[in-house]
Amino acid sequence: MSIDLSYLNIKEYKNVYKNLSPAKLVQLAMERGEGCLSNKGALIVNTGKYTGRSPKDRFIVNQDSIKDKINWGSVNLSIEEEIFDKMYDKVLNYLKNKDIFVFDGFVGALKEYTLPIRVICEKAYEALFANQLFRRPTVEDLQSFIPGFNVIAVPDFKSQGKADGLNSEAFILINFDKKIILIGGTQYLGEIKKSLFSVMNFLLPEKGVLPMHCSANIGKDGKTSLFFGLSGTGKTTLSADSERKLIGDDEHGWCDKGVFNFEGGCYAKTIRLDKEKEHEIYNAIRFGTVLENVVTDEYGVPDYNDGRYTENTRGAYPIDYIDNIEKSGVGGNPETIIFLTADAFGVMPPISKLSKEAAMYHFMSGYTSKVSGTERGIVDPEATFSSCFGEPFMLMNPAVYAKLLGEKIDKHNTEVYLVNTGWLSGGYGKGDRINLPYTRAMIREALNGKFKNIEFVEHPIFKVMMPKECPGVPKEMLDPKNTWTDKQAYDAAAKELAAKFNENFKKFGSVSEDIVKAGPEIRRFTCI
Structure with a gap:
């Protein structure tokens, strides 16, 4: 299916690969030397210098429409629109004569609060990540798909830091008026996920919906529960319960109808992953999963105890890789x-x-x-x-x-x-x-x-x-x-x-x- 990216002024690219299957994306990632396969077929990638989020490199464009609503400070950093526009032009120039991968999908399982998204990237494994983490479209969805927000990710393009009005070579720039997120200089996949969820966390409260960084599941009695917790507290482990159906792993909204998942997948920490204690996660790491910065032996067997690259090793897989799930992504009021x-x-x-x-x-x-x-x-x-x-x-x-x-x-x-x-x-x-x-x-x-x-x-x-x-x-x-x-x-x-x-x-x-x-x-x- 052809695609017109002229509305973003993206032109003169070499090839565009739109909404490819996970199998095709894995094949292309291997052919392009982006990663290798584990013994169970997961695609292992190394993100180099950046093995986690780069919070001092995320900026929100200061615009009249949002400036009085943002909690500005050391977490939510501000830049002027002129800086964004200059970086955008540089990225457009960088993309000329390059292969481009596109994923169209959604954030939000409940239709009235769904955000259609388009992820445009230079790496096959980034498109695979987006396919596994966000909600995937049907053929019918694609017939009339109009993105409500666009992500353009170019990890191999580095900014000039202070010379560009930024803090380092990495940048994550969110522009609400233009509905564009610009990511560069970092290969860490979590930037794609978290920047889009940040957008949802800003848009939903004005609709009376509480956005939440939490896991959610449903018991056999039909009752919904939520699990909040920062990294290392066991949120993913404790919500993946064989006795309860998993609604979602990381981000949800709570409206009058109940709880709905933002995601279509899970982005689980794998450091010291235990096959017995965390078998749901362990068994989900197979073909189609993206493993970040996980060390393997010569036979492709992961060593989840080895944190030589980072303690923040990750596995990204679709939620249906977990056996006991709530396929609708929706639960009742918790x-x-x-x-x-x-x-x-x-x-x-x-x-x-x-x-x-x-x-x-x-x-x-x-x-x-x-x-x-x-x-x-x-x-x-x-x-x-x-x-x-x-x-x-x-x-x-x-x-x-x-x-x-x-x-x-x-x-x-x-x-x-x-x-x-x-x-x-x-x-x-x-x-x-x-x-x-x-x-x-x-x-x-x-x-x-x-x-x-x-x-x-x-x-x-x-x-x-x-x-x-x-x-x-x-x-x-x-x-x-x-x-x-x-x-x-x-x-x-x-x-x-x-x-x-x-x-x-x-x-x-x-x-x-x-x-x-x-x-x-x-x-x-x-x-x-």
């Missing part, structure tokens, strides 16, 4: 929400229940810990806060998203739990990480509504409600202080983390007093 945090300080309860106000507080906070191995230069654990559990992708003020969350919790009587998948007994390097079977048991009880008849006790400083018992979990570990030999050391560590919460929350300025009071309160803390 009855349960799980916030995941990997607390390396060992002071957060393994599971606790949140009021609506506490849910809004912890949603805006988005706490987890970074530990050695997750980022270069980190030796001791560090507290990190990412608003809405996805701050780099939320373009509006976090209060906008938190307000929508609170309204929906109220309207649908949704229960919210905070689950610590991190450490106890002294924290990282001293204590032990919470066993995955215990975490699964606690989440299972929450999803099945079994905590409704359990007695809870308030944590003296974090003010979250801790259950006194949970089937399959030792009672003594439900209150984290019980797991510490040195109780005073626990008190000090808890007080230190609470102070970090309070300091972080100051950045939000004017917030409802009810929400502020739902957070940690150090003055109430007494050592025992």
Whole structure:
């Protein structure tokens, strides 16, 4: 099928390959030397210098239509339209006499909120990634397809950094008026995915829809649950449950009709992937999957424990590579929400229940810990806060998203739990990480509504409600202080983390007093 790209002023290209099958894209990627095959047929690519997102290189074009709606600052960086136009002209010139790959598809499973997208790229594996990660069109869809947003990705084209008005050779530029995302200088595939989801996260709130960086699944009882969590908290692992149908792995919207997936696939971390504990993900890595920066032996067998290129190794595959899925990508209004945090300080309860106000507080906070191995230069654990559990992708003020969350919790009587998948007994390097079977048991009880008849006790400083018992979990570990030999050391560590919460929350300025009071309160803390 022919395609006219003149509306983007893309002309004089060599060949254009539009909406090819995964098999054909794998073949072309191999012929072009873009990657190699694993022993199970996954396409392995190495992204070189950039093995993760480059947040300081993402800019939003400052335009009258959006400038008062964006939460400008160190996360959402601004550039003038003149800089975008100059870079766009350079990219157009770069694409002359080059092969171009095109993927047409959608973001959003619910028709009334779907965004038609066109991804135009210079690499076959980028088109394969887009095909596997976004929602794929039918033949009928393509007959009248009109993109609502365009991505142009040219990883081999590098900017001149400051000379071009940018920060480095890499750039991710979002232009809302022209409905174009321009990506260059980086081969990391997550930039394509996350830039489009950032667009959705900006467009949907004005339609009364809460965009969410979360996983979602459905139980046998038809009840929908959400899982929020930053990288390393276990969001993908815990939502891929053989007893529940997976709606989606990473990005969703919540409207009056219920929850709908943005994606058509999964982009799972594969570092230290365990065949037994994470068999759904392990079995999904086969022909058609794109593996980023995974080390293999001479026979193409992946070594998921080898992080020589990066700890951020990834596998991108279509959602139907998972056996137990909700094919529609749509679920009902969630009855349960799980916030995941990997607390390396060992002071957060393994599971606790949140009021609506506490849910809004912890949603805006988005706490987890970074530990050695997750980022270069980190030796001791560090507290990190990412608003809405996805701050780099939320373009509006976090209060906008938190307000929508609170309204929906109220309207649908949704229960919210905070689950610590991190450490106890002294924290990282001293204590032990919470066993995955215990975490699964606690989440299972929450999803099945079994905590409704359990007695809870308030944590003296974090003010979250801790259950006194949970089937399959030792009672003594439900209150984290019980797991510490040195109780005073626990008190000090808890007080230190609470102070970090309070300091972080100051950045939000004017917030409802009810929400502020739902957070940690150090003055109430007494050592025992």
